[in-house]
Amino acid sequence: MKFGVVRFPGSSGDKDAYFAVRDVTGQSVEYIWHESTDLSGFDCIILPGGASYGDYLRAGGVAKNSPIIDAIRKFADGGGRVIGIGNGFQILCEAGLLPGDLLMNNTARFRCLPVKVRVDNNTSDFSGKCCKGQVLSLPIAHLTGRYYCDSDTLNVLEKDGRVLLRYCDESGNATEQANPNGSVGNIAGVVNERGNIAGMMPHPERAVEDILGSTDGVCILQSMVEARL
Amino acid sequence: MAKVNVYVTLKPELLDAQGKVVKAALENLGYNGVQDARVGKFIEIVIADSGNIEKDVDEMCRKLLVNPNTEDYRFEIEKG
Numbered sequence: 001m002k003f004g005v006v007r008f009p010g011s012s013g014d015k016d017a018y019f020a021v022r023d024v025t026g027q028s029v030e031y032i033w034h035e036s037t038d039l040s041g042f043d044c045i046i047l048p049g050g051a052s053y054g055d056y057l058r059a060g061g062v063a064k065n066s067p068i069i070d071a072i073r074k075f076a077d078g079g080g081r082v083i084g085i086g087n088g089f090q091i092l093c094e095a096g097l098l099p100g101d102l103l104m105n106n107t108a109r110f111r112c113l114p115v116k117v118r119v120d121n122n123t124s125d126f127s128g129k130c131c132k133g134q135v136l137s138l139p140i141a142h143l144t145g146r147y148y149c150d151s152d153t154l155n156v157l158e159k160d161g162r163v164l165l166r167y168c169d170e171s172g173n174a175t176e177q178a179n180p181n182g183s184v185g186n187i188a189g190v191v192n193e194r195g196n197i198a199g200m201m202p203h204p205e206r207a208v209e210d211i212l213g214s215t216d217g218v219c220i221l222q223s224m225v226e227a228r229l
Numbered sequence: 230m231a232k233v234n235v236y237v238t239l240k241p242e243l244l245d246a247q248g249k250v251v252k253a254a255l256e257n258l259g260y261n262g263v264q265d266a267r268v269g270k271f272i273e274i275v276i277a278d279s280g281n282i283e284k285d286v287d288e289m290c291r292k293l294l295v296n297p298n299t300e301d302y303r304f305e306i307e308k309g
Contacts, residue, residue, distance in 0.1 A: 057270075058296055065293060094296065101299050103239075108246035148243065148299065182244065 047088025106182025
């Protein structure tokens, strides 16, 4: 399986994603500059964390007009797998490839800490190796991570089981206290209707070796590797 | 040449985390009458004069300057 990691000016999680794919899953991986429009040969595209274009205007608001985004749209229309992590999630929402948007954390602070998230959907291409209800320990590092969507969209996401991850406590309860940024419904990650585009604020690629404090991100990466294309 | 002033604000029903901080900071300065504060964006654009400025700027707002899901906008055109 061949992964591509998109680099925008200001991406900073690109190397984390690259090494996690190469060294932990053993799959082949290449960087893709955001001006590229050719995704032939790739099976899975990762939009990494960071601050594309310095988060100027809005997080992901400038990057959504990069040439790669139209290519990703076509790639996903053809069934290709796409995951946005952190800033990548913000970009996918801005581009309309995922529902909802990310707003400034309700605390108005940059939150950088390990959090617990519960896997609410374990049938997606991004979570098939996880158990339903499994509590993962993954790091977050963001200022703009408050997931917001209108109530109609939220109802659809809930009804269709498209909430992938939810901030929770140690026991898996999605409490207000466990919500680090004020996200609606404690939502930390969602998947599109077709199930081939996902976005999440926590960083699975930064939780793949013991020295990083958690290896819980491996099941997300491995799910992408093993899901049928 | 024309100058366009674009004002972008978070939709009123959404929590404005920056506005909350500004309100608290004003209260700390002793302005106890402050009921609310919200932070928006102000963008100045200088553009060649044409008959399409209004249409073009509206398009700029929808394509880049504004996220219509979460923000409202208005603009005024000052023809030079």
